[in-house]
Amino acid sequence: MSDLARRGAEIFTRTAKDSVAMQGFFSVAISGGSTPRRMHKMLVKHPYLAGIPWEKTHVFWADERMVPFSHPDSNYGTAKRDFLEKTPIPPAQIHPMPAWSSPETAATLYQKELERFFQLEKDKVPIFDLIFLGIGIDGHTASLFPGAKISDDRGPWLASVKGGNPNVNRLTMTYPIINQSRHVIFLVSGKEKAEVVKAIFEDKKAGLPAQRVQPKNGELSWLLDREAASLLP
Ligand code: 6PG
Numbered sequence: 001m002s003d004l005a006r007r008g009a010e011i012f013t014r015t016a017k018d019s020v021a022m023q024g025f026f027s028v029a030i031s032g033g034s035t036p037r038r039m040h041k042m043l044v045k046h047p048y049l050a051g052i053p054w055e056k057t058h059v060f061w062a063d064e065r066m067v068p069f070s071h072p073d074s075n076y077g078t079a080k081r082d083f084l085e086k087t088p089i090p091p092a093q094i095h096p097m098p099a100w101s102s103p104e105t106a107a108t109l110y111q112k113e114l115e116r117f118f119q120l121e122k123d124k125v126p127i128f129d130l131i132f133l134g135i136g137i138d139g140h141t142a143s144l145f146p147g148a149k150i151s152d153d154r155g156p157w158l159a160s161v162k163g164g165n166p167n168v169n170r171l172t173m174t175y176p177i178i179n180q181s182r183h184v185i186f187l188v189s190g191k192e193k194a195e196v197v198k199a200i201f202e203d204k205k206a207g208l209p210a211q212r213v214q215p216k217n218g219e220l221s222w223l224l225d226r227e228a229a230s231l232l233p
Helices: 002-023 037-042 075-082 103-118 191-202
Strands: 026-030 057-061 063-065 130-133 158-163 168-173 183-188 219-224
Touching: 002 026, 002 037, 002 130, 002 183, 002 219, 037 075, 057 075, 063 075, 103 158, 103 168
Parallel strands: 026 057, 026 130, 130 183, 183 219
Antiparallel strands: 063 168, 158 168
16 A cells, blocks of 8 residues: 555656746646545645655545545545645645535635636636546546436536445545546555456446546546556456
C-alpha cells in the first residue's frame, strides 16, 4: 500500500511541476474514502513537501459528503488534517465543496467556484490537470453510484445525490467534467476490490460507473496494489 501511495505522490509532484511550468498553476481534484489517505499524508513528507509548488497549487474535490467539515466523514476535513494544513498552500487555493449548503444549491455554488477559477468561455468545461478517483466494491467512483442517471458527456458538471457509505447527501463531479481532465488516476487497494477491478477490466458490459471514466483527450491511469490486482491476468 505504501508503494501505491508513493507512486501517487510521485505523479502528483511531477504533474504539479509540469502544470506550473506550462500554465503557471496546478489544478487537482481529490477523492475521499480511506485509500488516498496514505498518499495524502505522504505529500507532506520529504521529498514531496518541498518538491510540490504549493504556492501555485489549487485543490478541489471530486465529491463531498454534505456533513460539517469537522465531521469524521468530511472529505475536506479529513484532507485538511491529513495534509493541507501542513502545507504552505494559500487558503484561498483550497476549494472545498459547499457542504454547508443545501443539496439543491450546492451544485450551483460549486459550479460558480469552478467558473470563477477556470475563467471559462461560455459552454467550456473545466480541464483539471489531475483528478484522483477511488472505486467502491459496487463499481462507483466519486459519488457516481450504479443506476445514477448521469450523462456521459453532456449536462451539468456536478450532481447532488444521496447514497454510498455513509448513506448521506453528497455533491459529486460528473462524467462531463471528469472526462475533460488531462489525467485521471484511479487509486485502488485491497483484496475486497479485486472482484470489481476484474469486472471493470474484463466485463465491458458490466456498465459500472467507474467504466464510464474515459478521458476524452487525457490520460487514464490505474494505480493498483497487488491485492486489488490479484484477479487480473
Ligand atoms: C467518497 C469517495 C468514494 C471512494 C470510494 C472508495 O467520498 O466516498 O470519493 O468514491 O473513493 O468509495 O473508498 P475507499 O478508498 O474508502 O475504499
